[in-house]
Amino acid sequence: MNEFNRAVAASIAAALSVSLAHGQALRAVASTPDADFDVPTSQVVSRTPTFADTGTDVVGVGMIATFTLVVGDTVDGTGPWALDVSILPTAPGGETGALYNPLGGDVTIADFPLMDGAALFDAPVSGGGEWTLGFSSAEPRSNWTYGLRDVTYYLLADAPGVAFETTATPDPEQTWDRPFFIAGVSSGGPVAYDAMEFTVAETGVYEFLSVRPDGANHYTFLYQGDFDSTAPLDDLVDYGLGNGFDPFSTPRGTSTFSSLLLEGVTYFWVTSQWDRFGSIATAENSIFGPGAVTVAGGGCSGADIAAPFGELDIADVVAFLNAFGAMDAAADLGAPMGAFDIADVVEFLRLFGEGCP
Secondary structure, eight states: HHHHEEEHHHHHHHHHHHHTOOOOEEEEEEEEEEEEEEEEESSSSEOOEEEEOOOBOOOOOEEEEEEEEEEBTTOOOOOGGGGEEEEEOOTTTTTTTBOOOOOOSSSSSEEEEEEEEEESSSBBBBSSEEEEEEEEEEOOOOOEEEEEEEEEEEEEEEOEEEEEEEOOOOEEEEEOOEEETTTOOSOOEEEEEEEEEEESSSOEEEEEEEEOTTTOEEEEEESSSOOOOTTTTTTTTEEEEEEETTOOOOTTTTTEEEEOTTTTTTTTEEEESTTTTTOOOEEEEEEEEOOOEEEOOOOHHHHOOOOTTTTTOOOHHHHHHHHHHOOOOGGGSSSSTOOOOHHHHHHHHHHHHOOOO
16 A cells, blocks of 8 residues: 555544444435324324335335425414424334424424424334324414325435535526525615535435634525525525524524435535625535435536535535445445445545546
8 A cells, every 4th residue: 555545544543433423324224105184283194104124124204295284374373383293103013102292493484394303212113114293293282283295205224424514605697596494585785695406315204504714694595406595585485594593493504404305316416605794704514314325517527416516525524424324326446346345445545546537
């Protein structure tokens, strides 16, 4: 082994502790659709989806659906809110999980795309068979009803977590009028933004975290399918308020949320200046989930799997280790393909040693 490879090997050993510290993520192992239904908020509405036995025990439940107001306060907007949706899961074997609330959402009666999941059982349970999902509301009112439309349920199993880390600096040369919630656009613009197009290698729950080291206000947004800065509400599916006043007591300067993402679907993570009077600074962004994140237009080679793309550095080493530990395709570099072994490590070292063209 030459001196360069020794240095890289030392970097891999040093980064190993980082990759192991990230812990477990949640991957989807089964899904099934449901018909549209309504939930009077003073009642529990039970749905009974059936899942085929995948041979993998599960620890949680997820859902992708659109929240909609059926009957509520349309004058002052006091409810029901997307934030109120609650699920109590009971597995086919009779095990009852924790009450799941909130599933994301916001303090709003506007239609909201709920797409999230959580670990709800203390120990893994068998997923095959008929489940009971009891839908209710965190704010029960006798005269309020919410609806769920285009519903799909997911069973979630533990999986090794894969961390993706990058930075984002809003570009003053590209501006937009950012959303201030799912159905409204801020009057504080135009403001600068940075948009990252990406896909994920595994369907499951992904945690998004964006931190401005100076603790100043900022905002990040998640779009699915497309992103058009001139139509900021189109395709918007989630966001993290970074001024210290989100519904989840997140500190100022931090924008965070989690979403159930689908393998192969295109997403855009937008990091935005707060308002036109606010400062612009680099945010430290990360995504943690069960599969590798691939950025559109990224990597100069098979070893360039982490931002900043176009250069090979310690971030690529850490990303390779995370992907290798998760048996993710991003680390499957050497023959025989599909087997995660020393051949993949050797091939990564070779590509890393060659550098970017």
